[in-house]
Amino acid sequence: MSVVMSEPAYAVDVVDLAKTYRGKRNGAPVVALSQVSLQVPVGAFFGLLGPNGAGKSTLINILAGLVLRSSGEARVWGFDIDRQMRAARRAIGVVPQELNLDPFFTPREAMEVQAGLYGVPKSERRTDAILAAVGLSREADSYARSLSGGMRRRLLVAKAMVHAPPVLVLDEPTAGVDVELRRQLWSYLRELNANGTTVLLTTHYLEEAQALCDRIAIINHGHLIACDSTEALLRRLDAKTLTVTVDRPLTRLPEALSGFAVELATPQKLVFQYPPSRVHAGEILAAITAAGCHVVDVTTRETELEDIFLKLTSDVSPTPQPQAVA
Numbered sequence: 001m002s003v004v005m006s007e008p009a010y011a012v013d014v015v016d017l018a019k020t021y022r023g024k025r026n027g028a029p030v031v032a033l034s035q036v037s038l039q040v041p042v043g044a045f046f047g048l049l050g051p052n053g054a055g056k057s058t059l060i061n062i063l064a065g066l067v068l069r070s071s072g073e074a075r076v077w078g079f080d081i082d083r084q085m086r087a088a089r090r091a092i093g094v095v096p097q098e099l100n101l102d103p104f105f106t107p108r109e110a111m112e113v114q115a116g117l118y119g120v121p122k123s124e125r126r127t128d129a130i131l132a133a134v135g136l137s138r139e140a141d142s143y144a145r146s147l148s149g150g151m152r153r154r155l156l157v158a159k160a161m162v163h164a165p166p167v168l169v170l171d172e173p174t175a176g177v178d179v180e181l182r183r184q185l186w187s188y189l190r191e192l193n194a195n196g197t198t199v200l201l202t203t204h205y206l207e208e209a210q211a212l213c214d215r216i217a218i219i220n221h222g223h224l225i226a227c228d229s230t231e232a233l234l235r236r237l238d239a240k241t242l243t244v245t246v247d248r249p250l251t252r253l254p255e256a257l258s259g260f261a262v263e264l265a266t267p268q269k270l271v272f273q274y275p276p277s278r279v280h281a282g283e284i285l286a287a288i289t290a291a292g293c294h295v296v297d298v299t300t301r302e303t304e305l306e307d308i309f310l311k312l313t314s315d316v317s318p319t320p321q322p323q324a325v326a
């Protein structure tokens with residue numbers, strides 16, 4: 001079954017989405033999502049980031065039809081998740097966080113069962129091709145219980161792709177996957193994305209989001225606190241670090257450097273923090289020379305997503321607001 005659905009305005013469109021879980025054993029209700037609005041463009045590689053308990057799984061489980069929203073709107077590939085539920089579910093493939101595989105099914109059997117669930121005609125099934133793409137051809141007929149954690153994770157990705165959905169959603173796809181397999185999975189996801197699949201993933205790994213995603217949304221305590229292109233998010237901090245080793249020990253900062261945010265990390269090492277949009281590293285190096293020092297070594301550190309993430313998530317209050325319970 002190929003993707004014949006016409007192209008919508010957005011692959012995923014969420015408006016004012018809110019979810020409050022009933023409290024467990026008469027406990028207070030838990031606000032998991034609060035008025036979240038975001039759009040995932042068609043063809044995007046979109047990262048949903050946030051600390052533990054931020055509401056990431058709740059959001060994707062609502063899109064997948066596994067959790068009922070309390071209020072707001074959600075569309076997958078233009079289909080309303082309630083009013084056009086069947087079409088919305090066909091448009092999405094979900095790779096869950098838990099490795100929930102039947103241990104007595106082989107990967108081939110698991111794929112066939114999944115294809116049957118989605119009503120994919122036998123002639124249109126691509127079991128072998130998908131298993132090959134995720135590197136599981138050799139294990140196609142082994143019991144799932146004999147697969148390693150990384151292989152199981154890849155089988156889950158393969159299962160989510162049986163009905164060739166235009167949108168693939170992955171909840172923490174590389175949790176517990178070793179570096180080598182993580183790279184393999186990344187390259188498979190990149191390939192899928194390059195071939196037109198819109199990918200939405202949640203991750204704790206900022207490095208992962210930075211490496212893969214062209215757009216990133218950050219949620220914290222159920223609130224959307226940023227949604228931008230990865231590049232713009234990185235630019236937002238406008239901060240770089242330049243570490244300069246000079247040829248002689250300094251007892252104090254030279255006068256010529258007083259206009260910079262700089263500190264002496266060691267007698268021969270100066271650490272500068274500067275906004276690259278307004279200050280060029282060359283100006284700093286020229287000032288060091290003007291101060292009578294020779295530069296022996298220079299290193300720079302770019303802003304990383306982690307810096308922005310820490311900055312953004314540190315100033316949002318965790319106080320949950322009681323709302324209507326679904």
Ligand SMILES: Nc1ncnc2c1ncn2[C@@H]1O[C@H](COP(=O)(O)OP(=O)(O)OP(=O)(O)O)[C@@H](O)[C@H]1O
Nearest residue numbers: 021022030032050051052053054055056057058059
């Ligand atoms: N079924 C449930 N019943 C009650 N509370 C829930 C339920 N599922 C999630 N929650 C709560 O909702 C909040 C958001 O949880 P969610 O799993 O969506 O976060 P997350 O960002 O995916 O976290 P993690 O990264 O740890 O998976 C948390 O406070 C969580 O305890």
